[in-house]
Amino acid sequence: MIRAALPGSTFPSGNLWKILSLTLLLCTTFTVPALAEEKEKMWRTLTVNGRGMEAIPTTIAQVSLGVEVQGKTAQEVQQEAARRSSAVVAFLKSQNVDKLQTTGIRLNPVYSYTNNVQRLTGYAANNTVSFRIPVEQTGTLLDSAVKAGATQIDGISFVANDEAIARAQNEALAEATQNARQQANAVFAALSLSPKEVVSIQVNNASSPPPPVLYRAEAAKLAQQADASTPVVGGEQQVEASVTLQISY
Numbered sequence: 001m002i003r004a005a006l007p008g009s010t011f012p013s014g015n016l017w018k019i020l021s022l023t024l025l026l027c028t029t030f031t032v033p034a035l036a037e038e039k040e041k042m043w044r045t046l047t048v049n050g051r052g053m054e055a056i057p058t059t060i061a062q063v064s065l066g067v068e069v070q071g072k073t074a075q076e077v078q079q080e081a082a083r084r085s086s087a088v089v090a091f092l093k094s095q096n097v098d099k100l101q102t103t104g105i106r107l108n109p110v111y112s113y114t115n116n117v118q119r120l121t122g123y124a125a126n127n128t129v130s131f132r133i134p135v136e137q138t139g140t141l142l143d144s145a146v147k148a149g150a151t152q153i154d155g156i157s158f159v160a161n162d163e164a165i166a167r168a169q170n171e172a173l174a175e176a177t178q179n180a181r182q183q184a185n186a187v188f189a190a191l192s193l194s195p196k197e198v199v200s201i202q203v204n205n206a207s208s209p210p211p212p213v214l215y216r217a218e219a220a221k222l223a224q225q226a227d228a229s230t231p232v233v234g235g236e237q238q239v240e241a242s243v244t245l246q247i248s249y
Contacts, residue, residue, distance in 0.1 A: 045199060046187060049244045050180025052172040056165070058158035058234035061138040064103060065145060065153045066128030070110065074123045078107055081125035084149035089129060091148040095141060097131040104128040128154055135234035142230050158234040165239060172241035173203065180245045193249045200246035 067084040071077040092100055106126045111118050133141055135158060142153065160168070188195050 045246050045248050046184055046195075047200075047244065047246045048180045048183045048187070049242060050176040050178070050183060052175030052177075052179060052241045052243075054168040054172045054175070054239045055236045056160045056168045056239065058160050058237050059135055059164070060132050060159050060161060061135050061232065061234065062130065062132055062157045062159060063138065063142070063153070064128060064130040064155045065142070065150045066104070066126055067149055068124065068126045068151050070122055070124045072122050074107060074109075077123040077125040081127050084151075085127040085129075087149045088145060091145060092129070092131055095133070095137075095144075097133050097141075100129060100131040102127070103130045135232060138232040139230040142232070156232070158237070160237045165237075168239035169241060172239050173243060176241045176243040177245075180243050184245065184247050188249060196248040198245055199248050200244075202244040204242040204244070 065088070067081055067088060069077050069081040069084065071080065089100070104126065105128075106124075108124050108126075109120055110122045110124050112121045113119075138156070159165075184195060187193075
C-alpha cells in the first residue's frame with residue numbers, strides 16, 4: 001500500500017484514496033443516469049412529415065413572342081427583322097408592360113436537300129422578347145402585337161403576384177405543421193403512448209411548381225385570329241410546403 005501523502009496534504013494516504021474513490025463514485029452516480037436519460041430521449045421519438053397546399057388565382061401572364069423573317073440574303077433578313085422587332089417593342093412599351101427584355105436574336109442559314117445534296121436557299125432571322133402583363137389584358141394585347149409585326153408567340157405562362165405567393169407560402173407551412181401534428185397524434189393514440197415534446201423541426205422551403213406553358217404551336221393559332229379577340233384564362237397556381245417534426249414520447 002502506498003503510504004506517501006501528496007505535498008502539502010494533511011490527509012493520511014489511506015483517507016485520501018477513500019475520498020478520491022467516493023468522489024469518483026458520486027460523479028458516476030450522477031452522470032450515468034443523465035446519459036441514459038439523454039439517450040432514451042434521442043431514441044424514443046416519432047418522426048412525421050406533414051404537407052400543405054394552397055391554390056391561388058393567377059393574375060399575371062408571362063409572354064414570350066417574336067418576329068421571324070426569311071429572305072435571300074443575311075443582310076436583307078436581319079434588317080427586316082430589326083425593323084419589325086423595333087415596331088413590336090415600341091408597341092409593347094406604349095402598353096406599359098412589365099419586365100420587357102430581349103430573350104433571343106438569331107440568324108441562321110436555310111438549306112434545301114435534293115438527291116442528298118445540300119443547297120443554301122436563304123436565311124432566317126428570329127428576334128424574341130418577353131414581358132409580363134395582367135391576365136385580363138393579355139388577349140387584346142396579343143392581337144395588337146400581331147398587327148404591330150409579331151409573327152410568333154413562343155409561350156404563355158400564368159403566375160400569381162409576389163405578395164399573394166408569399167401569403168400562400170405561409171399558409172401552406174401552417175397547414176403542413178398542423179398536418180404533421182395530426183398524424184403524430186393519431187399514431188400515439190393508436191399505440192396508447194403520450195407525446196412529450198417536439199425535439200426537432202425541419203421546414204422545407206415552400207415552393208410553387210413551374211406554371212404551365214402554352215407553347216408555340218397552339219399559341220400561333222390563337223395569334224392568327226386577328227379578327228377576333230384571343231381568349232386567355234389564367235387559372236390557379238399551386239403553392240406547396242412540407243414540415244418534418246420529431247416528437248419524443
